[in-house]
Amino acid sequence: MMTKIRKTYTREFKLEALQLLDTSGKTISQVERDLGLSQGTLFRWRHQLHQQQAEAFPGRGHLPATEERLRQLERENAILREERDILKKAISVFTPKRP
Numbered sequence: 703m704m705t706k707i708r709k710t711y712t713r714e715f716k717l718e719a720l721q722l723l724d725t726s727g728k729t730i731s732q733v734e735r736d737l738g739l740s741q742g743t744l745f746r747w748r749h750q751l752h753q754q755q756a757e758a759f760p761g762r763g764h765l766p767a768t769e770e771r772l773r774q775l776e777r778e779n780a781i782l783r784e785e786r787d788i789l790k791k792a793i794s795v796f797t798p799k800r801p
Contacts, residue, residue, distance in 0.1 A: 713758075716747050723748070 723733045751758045
């Protein structure tokens with residue numbers, strides 16, 4: 703069984719490839735062939751850049767800033783809920799029971 707290794711490209715490479723596409727006068731297919739990219743790669747990168755602008759191409763394992771912030775807030779929220787539950791239990795232990 704043969705596994706296909708997926709190539710990864712840096713943010714800088716992607717931006718330079720898109721700039722080359724805009725300035726070279728070549729077609730998308732020609733630039734993709736020249737750079738050894740799969741068909742449709744530059745189209746997908748261009749679409750990502752237009753959709754996400756400065757947050758496009760965050761890198762491998764990195765989330766865009768908005769998603770990273772959301773993840774951080776969700777984690778903080780979970781910690782606060784745990785602390786609240788612990789405090790509720792502590793209050794019930796230390797509060798005298800009425801007969």
